[in-house]
Amino acid sequence: MADNKVKSAIVVGATSGIGRGLAELLVAAGYQVGITGRRKELLEEIRQQHSDAIFWRCMDVCEAETARDTFASLVAEMGSVDLVVISSGTGTINSELAWEPEARTIATNVTGFAAIASAAMKLFIGQGHGHLVGISSVGALRGSREAPAYNASKAFVSNYLEGLRVKAVKTGLPIYVTDILPGFVDTPMAQGEGLFWVASVQKAAEQIMTAINRKKRRAYITRRWRLIAWLMTFMPDFIYERM
Numbered sequence: 306m307a308d309n310k311v312k313s314a315i316v317v318g319a320t321s322g323i324g325r326g327l328a329e330l331l332v333a334a335g336y337q338v339g340i341t342g343r344r345k346e347l348l349e350e351i352r353q354q355h356s357d358a359i360f361w362r363c364m365d366v367c368e369a370e371t372a373r374d375t376f377a378s379l380v381a382e383m384g385s386v387d388l389v390v391i392s393s394g395t396g397t398i399n400s401e402l403a404w405e406p407e408a409r410t411i412a413t414n415v416t417g418f419a420a421i422a423s424a425a426m427k428l429f430i431g432q433g434h435g436h437l438v439g440i441s442s443v444g445a446l447r448g449s450r451e452a453p454a455y456n457a458s459k460a461f462v463s464n465y466l467e468g469l470r471v472k473a474v475k476t477g478l479p480i481y482v483t484d485i486l487p488g489f490v491d492t493p494m495a496q497g498e499g500l501f502w503v504a505s506v507q508k509a510a511e512q513i514m515t516a517i518n519r520k521k522r523r524a525y526i527t528r529r530w531r532l533i534a535w536l537m538t539f540m541p542d543f544i545y546e547r548m
């Protein structure tokens with residue numbers, strides 16, 4: 306018998322960029338979508354565009370306890386949630402090693418990410434199904450001299466997701482975990498010189514949707530970034546240090 310139940314998803318960090326693009330694709334695919342971010346006016350704007358399909362909450366993932374409570378209240382309003390995408394993230398070039406950007410990056414991408422990812426996994430184990438998607442980065446694969454906290458925080462994201470995936474497999478339940486590793490995507494976050502193979506938000510969101518539908522363990526966005534990932538993984542230290 307066909308399953309006619311409306312699917313529901315939460316996208317954390319949906320006010321701009323990849324998260325917003327994905328939220329819009331999910332609405333187009335028939336999902337009810339809960340969206341979060343700090344900018345209330347943008348959440349309301351998206352809600353107005355898509356009316357009944359959208360639920361929203363203001364959420365700052367750096368306020369971890371409050372963010373988890375907010376996540377729970379959004380789940381309660383939506384009923385059940387099949388898919389949670391964590392796209393919230395920050396990062397900046399920090400050549401001078403100023404502390405504020407390092408601390409903000411760690412609070413958002415590490416503590417904030419783990420706060421929501423762990424809450425989502427507990428939800429999925431409790432309800433017996435679900436799919437967690439985290440937006441990491443190809444930067445997760447090696448350290449960065451220009452943005453050390455950013456790359457290290459994304460290594461945490463990918464590693465944390467792997468831990469949750471192993472945990473999910475052990476449960477024997479239909480719970481899936483997907484690690485998304487974008488290269489460059491044309492969003493407010495992607496600034497600076499030397500960017501290449503920059504994907505549009507639309508293209509990135511479409512490829513992420515394909516990875517979600519296929520329940521992939523990990524996906525490079527766009528697909529050609531798999532080549533860079535391979536080079537980064539196997540490049541000897543003495544070459545990487547001189548780049």
Ligand SMILES: NC(=O)c1ccc[n+]([C@@H]2O[C@H](COP(=O)([O-])OP(=O)(O)OC[C@H]3O[C@@H](n4cnc5c(N)ncnc54)[C@H](OP(=O)(O)O)[C@@H]3O)[C@@H](O)[C@H]2O)c1
Pocket residue numbers: 317318319320321322323324341342343344364365366367392393394395396413417440441442443486487488489490491492493494495
């Ligand atoms: N663009 C790229 O080239 C690229 C490459 C690799 C990985 N990524 C990753 O992709 C994800 C999305 O980034 P993007 O490129 O789409 O950038 P973006 O357009 O700047 O979007 C970032 C999103 O994260 C939310 N956010 C940031 N800090 C937050 C906080 N403290 N609490 C709650 N939400 C917060 C923002 O919402 P509010 O400001 O409204 O809170 C916004 O919706 C990030 O995790 C990023 O690291 C991006």
